Amino acid sequence: MANITRSPWLLHYDGSSCNGCDIEVLACLTPVYDAERLGVMNTGDPMQADILLVTGGINSQNQDTVKQLYDQMPRPKVVVAVGVCACTGGVFKDCYNILGGADTTIPVDVYVPGCAARPQAIMDGIIKAVGIFQQRSNEYKAQVKEKKKAAKKGAQN
Amino acid sequence: MGKRSVIPFGPQHPVLPEPIHIDLVVEDERVIEAIPSIGFIHRGLEGLVDKRDFNQMTYVVERTCGICSFQHGMGYCEAVEHIFGVDIPDRAKFLRTIWAEIGRMHSHLLWLGLLADGFGFENLFYQCWRVREKVLDLQEMTSGGRLIFSVNKVGGVMKDIPADMLKIILTTMDEVEEELKEMKKTFFNDYSVQSRLKGVGVLTKEQINRLGAVGPFARASGVVSDMRTLGYAAYPMLDFEPIISEDGDCYARCYVRMQELFQSIDLIRQAVAKIPAEGDLAVAIKGNPDGEYFMRVEQPRGEAFYYVKANGKPNLQRMRVRTPTFANVPGLCEMLKNTELADVGLLVLTIDPCISCTER
Numbered sequence: 328m329a330n331i332t333r334s335p336w337l338l339h340y341d342g343s344s345c346n347g348c349d350i351e352v353l354a355c356l357t358p359v360y361d362a363e364r365l366g367v368m369n370t371g372d373p374m375q376a377d378i379l380l381v382t383g384g385i386n387s388q389n390q391d392t393v394k395q396l397y398d399q400m401p402r403p404k405v406v407v408a409v410g411v412c413a414c415t416g417g418v419f420k421d422c423y424n425i426l427g428g429a430d431t432t433i434p435v436d437v438y439v440p441g442c443a444a445r446p447q448a449i450m451d452g453i454i455k456a457v458g459i460f461q462q463r464s465n466e467y468k469a470q471v472k473e474k475k476k477a478a479k480k481g482a483q484n
Numbered sequence: 485m486g487k488r489s490v491i492p493f494g495p496q497h498p499v500l501p502e503p504i505h506i507d508l509v510v511e512d513e514r515v516i517e518a519i520p521s522i523g524f525i526h527r528g529l530e531g532l533v534d535k536r537d538f539n540q541m542t543y544v545v546e547r548t549c550g551i552c553s554f555q556h557g558m559g560y561c562e563a564v565e566h567i568f569g570v571d572i573p574d575r576a577k578f579l580r581t582i583w584a585e586i587g588r589m590h591s592h593l594l595w596l597g598l599l600a601d602g603f604g605f606e607n608l609f610y611q612c613w614r615v616r617e618k619v620l621d622l623q624e625m626t627s628g629g630r631l632i633f634s635v636n637k638v639g640g641v642m643k644d645i646p647a648d649m650l651k652i653i654l655t656t657m658d659e660v661e662e663e664l665k666e667m668k669k670t671f672f673n674d675y676s677v678q679s680r681l682k683g684v685g686v687l688t689k690e691q692i693n694r695l696g697a698v699g700p701f702a703r704a705s706g707v708v709s710d711m712r713t714l715g716y717a718a719y720p721m722l723d724f725e726p727i728i729s730e731d732g733d734c735y736a737r738c739y740v741r742m743q744e745l746f747q748s749i750d751l752i753r754q755a756v757a758k759i760p761a762e763g764d765l766a767v768a769i770k771g772n773p774d775g776e777y778f779m780r781v782e783q784p785r786g787e788a789f790y791y792v793k794a795n796g797k798p799n800l801q802r803m804r805v806r807t808p809t810f811a812n813v814p815g816l817c818e819m820l821k822n823t824e825l826a827d828v829g830l831l832v833l834t835i836d837p838c839i840s841c842t843e844r
């Protein structure tokens with residue numbers, strides 16, 4: 328969390344949650360908890376988002392949508408699963424239409440348990456995600472640098 | 485005739501965090517037809533009756549919707565209690581009423597905030613949600629959970645609200661009432677709010693009746709339908725009138741919900757005044773249910789049905805929920821016809837959509 332150089336943007340997608348976790352995510356962004364003071368911002372556009380918050384489990388209807396949203400996000404990206412439904416399927420695990428948690432479809436980096444996940448826990452998850460995002464973007468930058476160097480060398484020879 | 489095209493709305497959309505997909509057939513900027521497709525949140529929780537017994541189902545039913553969680557649990561429990569033919573203690577009835585009304589307040593505050601966000605009044609949105617946190621604190625204080633606080637069980641409630649907490653509830657009600665009065669001024673006197681809401685998305689009483697809409701959505705068009713008057717929990721012992729408005733536009737829907745907030749405050753005060761000082765919280769339930777029952781409760785979004793059928797086994801034979809938002813979708817599609825494209829987001833919000841209970 329120490330050396331943040333960018334402000335990551337959040338995208339929130341409701342898988343098949345019961346709404347409990349959704350409104351807690353929203354509550355995180357409003358005055359009492361105010362996640363935006365951590366430098367993150369909520370957006371509705373996947374193409375500008377860096378961190379994806381998924382609530383609820385995955386079913387056959389929304390699987391493609393979740394995958395699409397994930398693919399549309401630019402790299403580096405981080406995924407946070409909010410609530411036990413998104414972690415494992417939760418109470419609905421045995422329902423005929425639930426395939427499981429978010430990690431059945433996309434790679435998940437941070438798991439926030441709870442039913443409904445408390446705003447404090449979600450904030451903690453976001454802070455972790457911001458850290459991971461920073462680390463990934465540093466790695467990514469180093470890679471790009473390396474590639475440029477190699478390309479330059481190639482051009483000189 | 486202009487050129488027709490189809491614009492998809494959702495499943496992921498900035499106005500509505502929940503996934504519903506509507507294909508909007510537009511001609512220039514006018515919407516001609518709206519075709520919804522649902523199923524993004526379908527979990528199939530009714531099917532869980534095979535795997536969970538009737539007591540465990542309470543927790544599943546509570547997770548139909550995280551916003552009206554308590555009222556879902558209450559509706560289900562009342563249905564099963566009727567099958568058993570038990571009458572729950574008076575104190576439990578009053579406690580249920582108090583929790584139900586607190587839940588209604590937080591739901592309506594949430595909706596008012598989202599509406600303000602929908603027409604771009606960010607400040608008002610934050611105000612509503614700030615006040616809502618006070619109401620949530622009450623839920624947390626009395627039950628331990630912010631949103632989903634399983635206090636219902638078949639036969640009564642699991643937790644008591646002691647006298648000192650009832651006092652805190654009353655003082656919080658006073659505070660919230662003051663804040664609401666301030667907010668009400670902005671909602672009803674601000675000309676930019678008025679010009680955004682007045683005359684938008686009008687549905688007449690006949691249309692509402694034909695399309696079977698329920699709840700504040702129907703009451704805003706002058707239909708008197710409030711299931712609380714049927715008399716479950718402690719409502720028969722309290723004094724209240726359903727709030728209606730005749731205009732049927734977005735402004736009227738906002739008015740009805742705002743007034744219902746004050747009504748809930750009043751109901752909570754009445755309930756706290758009348759609650760029996762002592763008494764059991766639940767009656768013992770023996771054996772398994774046998775029979776069927778239809779229960780109707782008034783949730784923040786309107787009338788919800790619970791159909792429970794049992795045959796003397798621990799697992800129910802069938803449990804069916806029909807939720808208010810599902811009943812309101814036809815009304816929404818009718819309302820979307822012949823509106824401006826720019827109003828669509830706002831109109832979708834005015835039915836107080838809750839897709840997770842629509843699709844269960």
Ligand code: SF4
Pocket residue numbers: 343344345346347348349382383409410411412413417418441442443444547550632
């Ligand atoms: S974890 Fe609980 S509150 Fe969150 S979506 Fe699932 S059932 Fe709802």
